[in-house]
Amino acid sequence: MIFLDAAATTPVRREVLEAMWPYLSGEFGNPSSHHSLGDAAAAALAGARAATATALGCRPGEIIFTSGGTEADNLAVKGIALARRAADPRLDRVAISAVEHPAVEESARYLERVHGFAVDVIPVDSFGQVTVEALAGVLRPETALVSVMYANNEVGTVQPVARLAALARARGIPFHTDAVQAAGWLPLDTAALGVDALSLSGHKLGAPKGNGALFVRGRTRLEPLVHGGGQERGRRSGTENVAGAVALATALTLARTSRPGAPEDPGSRVAALRDDFIRAVLAGVPGAILTGHPTERLPSVASFCFPGTSGESVLLELERQGVICSSGSACAAGSDAPSSVLLALGIDAEVAQTAVRFSFDPTVTADELRQAAAAVGIAVAGVQSLGPAR
Template identity: 65%
Template sequence: MLYLDNAATAPVRPEVLDAMMPFLTRRFGNPSSHHTVGEDAASALADARARVASVLGFRTGDVIFTSGGTEADNLAVKGIALGRAQQRGARRVVTTAIEHESILGSADYLRRLHGFDVDLVAVDSVGRVAPDAVAAVLRDDTALVSIGYANNEVGTVQDVPAIAAVARERGVPIHVDAVQAAGWLPLSAAVLGADAVSLAGHKLGAPKGTGVLAVRGRIPLEPLLHGGGQERGRRSGTEDVAGAVGLATALELAEAGRAEASTRVSALRDRFIERVLAAVPTAALTGDAVQRLPGTASFTFAGTSGEAVLLELERRGIVSSSGSACAAGSDEPSHVLVAMGVDPDLARTAVRFTFPTSLAEPLDAVAAAVAASVAAVRSGG
């Protein structure tokens, strides 16, 4: 079986599991406990926090460990917006029509329950957001701009530094959802200009259920979880020390190999795209052909069903997806593709292939399998 759904989740790296194991066994303490066992756990947690902060270019105290990318995004959007509403009366959130459901759902929550206005910035036909379009909707009462660094379905990469510069000029904090970008693109706050960045460990080789939100200390943040006041009062609940150690290890490993992996996988991705488009005349690439994640190739196949193509591919030993794993099982067309102007019926034919950073061999056989699978669906089997 060839697994090409790494944007949904990646396998846990052996080095990560090795780093975590002591904190799942003999070093099991609660980091809030005031004895030697707890202090050992607290020390490991502090070290993991410092390692994450170093990669992201934030201060150690800015790092909040979460249960994953969805929680990190929720805390960023709701927490910063509510904090800014209390501090400045700002009650407007700016995001885009192609964001992950955790961003869009959080913005909708603020609209429905707290009376916020939500500005959804349009994207072009390849999923790019124009910085000028963001600038056009910024107001004095804008609490937050939230933007995905790279789209989880089509892989389009945004010009985050330019968008951040626009937000900074108006004094508006910017949150960057870097869940899909981690391991492929630079994450340094100095490069991005971000005030908050969210990550998910399971995209990097850490276990599912691990995540991070880094948010600058000057940004007000209303906690969503209340209780024992862990994470400096911003996210209550006993910390997952093993998960934090695993995430920090995975993030360091991903960053160390990022430049080489991006170059190598980009070349293999481009060859795969070329062969699919040549073998399937009605196939269309979705997303930006150049400004895209190295590990993402996504297509529509007119005259098919994306789910049917996936089943045919799996019969041939290839696992991929029709888009976001968080929307799996939905009959609705991808909101990302529809926002890009793709006809809803055509959007239902979408198939996404996402590659590991370890990919080293051409995917010519996979391209041939795609052509055979599409032909089988069109002929009725």
């Protein structure tokens, strides 16, 4: 099997399992308990918080551990917007890009539906990028929050987050970015990015599912969504997942070598393999369309539309040949509607339903991608031979 669906999830790294194992076995204490087992758990949690903060270039107190990226996005969007409106009732708008993950989009729509906020959608260009001019065009004095993802989970386009955040900051508006797909591939220094909140998910970079984190810059107002025992400095109640926090911190620490300029930069190697793969697919499949930005994209994502096919049929053919990939966001599983991301790029709905995404982890090899590119040509030709997609 050639696994090319790393944007959906990644295998758990052995180093991560070894780091978290003690807190799944002997060191099982509750970090809020005042005895030796509890103290050991609290120390592990503090260490994980410090390591996560180091990876993000922030203070440990600015890290909130969550159950994953979806919860982190919900807490950022709802928590910041509601807290700002509570302080100033005039702040009743949120701005999100047209290509956000459902965790951000649905959080904004919840604010609209339940709390009366207005949602301003920032348009993107045909490559899926938000320009500074496009963001400026939707900002209002009433804007409580801007949320633009760092890198898109479907087409891999990377946003100019630092420039967008600078514009929001100049107008006194907090800026959140969903960095779930960027982690391990792009710099995560929150000071350099200029963001006020940043979401992460462990299972995208070698930790198990069910753990994540939200960075919230100090003094940023945040209304908690989960109430109870006052854990995470009152911002996210519930007994902390110590093993999950250790796993996330370990995975982030290991992934720091993937940043551009690091002594060992898997991102540069994978980007070169990605470009070879893109060229091979475009050469081998007449009419194939690369989606997303041609250069400002994650090293790990290559996405295409294959007009005249069904994306799901191509996936099945590829799996028969031992290639595992995706038709888009795993979080939209079960939906047969065309991708809202591709529609936002101006792609016709019928063509959008032919989308296939290939996403790689740092261990992918040139041979695997050569085999996969050949399989794509065979799969698309096989589906096309069956007649028009229905």
